[in-house]
Amino acid sequence: MAKYSNKLDMTFSALADPTRRAIISRLCDGPASVGELSQPFDIALPTLLKHVRVLEKCGLVSSEKAGRVRTCRIETSVLQESDEWLRQHISLWENRLDRMEHHIKNMKKDQ
Amino acid sequence: MAKYSNKLDMTFSALADPTRRAIISRLCDGPASVGELSQPFDIALPTLLKHVRVLEKCGLVSSEKAGRVRTCRIETSVLQESDEWLRQHISLWENRLDRMEHHIKNMKKDQ
């Protein structure tokens, strides 16, 4: 089966889950412990931890353990990489539309 | 299990697959038939069709059948919606960093 061929796969897949997007939203407001992250959700701690691990694996989140508390923070560089893919494709398409428009104008001119 | 709660779920999940991203890249270059789309890939036609259906369900791609040929085209509005989520979160985080910097400057001033 198609495993994750690259970072973009992992990142978009990570972003596809609403719980994980909520974790990211929360972390945009500042670092938080695993326990703090779990509070808004009606899911067991191991499940939340799995989500955090997924976010860590693709680099969207980093964490560090001090004593018995693990503190998580967001890493926006990976968000930016995904953003870049999207923007690039949006502009590819828009450039094509521009070229088409240009082409149509030329056709009219030639009549 | 967590079904797709909203469009963003579906869209990011659709973008998580490399074949589907390749289809989108191809369609940025102009509309294509199902057969044309399948050519670069080493997958069976039904598999490719499934991918197209996934892209259609979340609105990234639209298609139309004329005779026996189905022509697919990209719809950038949905790409833009996902892009908006990413940009929003990047800026949320950046604003927070700005506030922190500001806060630190004030602390130094007060010394």
Add this chain to the structure above:
DNA sequence: TAGATACTTTACCACATGGCTAAGTATTCT
């Protein structure tokens, strides 16, 4: 009209994913 073409549908399979409980480990508090 017979054959080729271009999808479509159906039915199946293996593996990934998100969820859980229960038990384990390391720190910190009393």
Add this chain to the structure above:
DNA sequence: AGAATACTTAGCCATGTGGTAAAGTATCTA
């Protein structure tokens, strides 16, 4: 030391996903 806290690991389960082959359905083309 003993109890409480804050994760962590392990193991299990149901469903979803990407893949297949084979058979079906329209449309062209000769």
